[in-house]
Amino acid sequence: MKIETKAVHWGDRRKSGSFIPVTTPIYTAASYAYESMDQLDRVFGLEESGPSYARYDNPTRSALEELVRELESGAGAIACASGMIAIHTALLAALMDRPKHVVAANMMYGATTGLLMNVLGPMGVETTHVDVCDLKAVEAALTESKVGAMIMETISNPLLRVGAMDKIAAMCRAAGVPLIVDNTFATPLLVRPLELGANMVCHSATKYLAGHGDVLGGVIVADQANYDALRTLSRTIGPVMGPFESYLTLRGIKTLALRVERQCANACNVASWLATHPRVERTFFPGDPRHPDAESIARLFPPNRFGGLVAFELREAGRPEVFRFMEKLQMVVRATSLGDVHTMILYPAMASHRDLSPKHRERLGIRDNLVRVSIGIEAPEDIVADLDQALSA
Numbered sequence: 307m308k309i310e311t312k313a314v315h316w317g318d319r320r321k322s323g324s325f326i327p328v329t330t331p332i333y334t335a336a337s338y339a340y341e342s343m344d345q346l347d348r349v350f351g352l353e354e355s356g357p358s359y360a361r362y363d364n365p366t367r368s369a370l371e372e373l374v375r376e377l378e379s380g381a382g383a384i385a386c387a388s389g390m391i392a393i394h395t396a397l398l399a400a401l402m403d404r405p406k407h408v409v410a411a412n413m414m415y416g417a418t419t420g421l422l423m424n425v426l427g428p429m430g431v432e433t434t435h436v437d438v439c440d441l442k443a444v445e446a447a448l449t450e451s452k453v454g455a456m457i458m459e460t461i462s463n464p465l466l467r468v469g470a471m472d473k474i475a476a477m478c479r480a481a482g483v484p485l486i487v488d489n490t491f492a493t494p495l496l497v498r499p500l501e502l503g504a505n506m507v508c509h510s511a512t513k514y515l516a517g518h519g520d521v522l523g524g525v526i527v528a529d530q531a532n533y534d535a536l537r538t539l540s541r542t543i544g545p546v547m548g549p550f551e552s553y554l555t556l557r558g559i560k561t562l563a564l565r566v567e568r569q570c571a572n573a574c575n576v577a578s579w580l581a582t583h584p585r586v587e588r589t590f591f592p593g594d595p596r597h598p599d600a601e602s603i604a605r606l607f608p609p610n611r612f613g614g615l616v617a618f619e620l621r622e623a624g625r626p627e628v629f630r631f632m633e634k635l636q637m638v639v640r641a642t643s644l645g646d647v648h649t650m651i652l653y654p655a656m657a658s659h660r661d662l663s664p665k666h667r668e669r670l671g672i673r674d675n676l677v678r679v680s681i682g683i684e685a686p687e688d689i690v691a692d693l694d695q696a697l698s699a
């Protein structure tokens with residue numbers, strides 16, 4: 307079955323007593339009783355599947371987990387309260403019985419870098435930052451010292467670079483290092499990291515999976531070798547998503563394939579229009595044939611789908627000019643987050659990469675004239691028209 311079909315059918319329509327609900331209800335119960343003590347015993351012992359306590363299992367959450375597990379080709383999934391707690395839990399699970407040393411992509415979501423530096427660092431976890439587009443550097447980082455886990459993003463933030471994930475996965479495997487991939491920007495519609503050899507996949511479900519700007523959530527999907535440890539850890543610390551958010555995410559994913567298809571098509575349109583605009587200095591888009599990672603993109607992505615994110619630099623602009631441009635936008639929403647049905651714009655120097663020094667940003671190539679747009683499902687003409695009127699100063 308194709309992934310578009312699975313997105314609509316998986317997880318739902320479990321028998322409940324004498325009937326089958328067409329969509330999974332929101333189960334709010336914190337605990338679950340069984341008629342026989344033997345059955346409760348089997349449920350507690352994980353010999354029979356079923357809920358007993360909401361930190362362990364919740365039927366609404368389980369339906370979502372089953373769906374995302376299937377979309378990402380994993381052995382099991384845990385739906386979490388946020389993308390960040392999903393990443394934190396995946397790292398904890400990987401590092402539990404391994405060396406406390408992480409190799410991390412040098413250009414990641416700001417809070418992920420913060421988690422490594424400001425939370426795990428003081429607890430004794432060392433991090434080596436590498437450019438995942440430099441395979442020699444990755445190889446060196448993985449072999450020069452004892453490493454417990456590697457983490458990277460399918461598409462980097464905000465410059466939209468794409469590392470050779472298949473080759474990196476092979477290097478990790480050879481070094482015996484589990485690879486965790488944050489697949490938030492790509493979604494399983496574009497890239498399925500576990501099929502390429504990664505061991506755990508994380509999502510901020512807040513973004514494309516839920517897709518409507520009304521959920522904070524995350525998901526971890528693990529391969530067989532890592533799922534049991536992950537589930538045991540999750541049952542202990544309870545990073546889990548609540549039933550209401552699980553319901554909204556489950557509902558959102560039914561249209562994920564349609565949304566992503568439209569967002570990708572719109573993004574191609576907007577990116578090629580921006581590339582010729584006199585006020586735009588440079589565009590960053592994985593569909594650009596001159597993209598520095600074009601080879602990896604051609605190998606890893608489906609034809610003509612490059613995600614819904616586009617970044618660009620305004621010509622001869624600094625912070626005041628960027629502010630003026632953003633304030634002139636009438637329809638495009640000026641807010642953090644991405645992957646929603648509406649087009650959104652973010653100024654990385656002020657938002658996602660605010661906490662980095664100007665020098666550090668410069669080193670990463672994030673200039674003060676860079677903005678990042680998350681393209682929505684609107685009519686492409688309307689997105690272009692709004693950007694156009696705001697660009698014509």
Ligand SMILES: *Cc1c(COP(=O)(O)O)cnc(C)c1O
Nearest residue numbers: 388389390415488490510512523
């Ligand atoms: C938003 C985001 C996160 C964090 O997710 P939250 O749901 O905000 O906790 C992590 N990684 C990426 C790539 C993101 O875009």
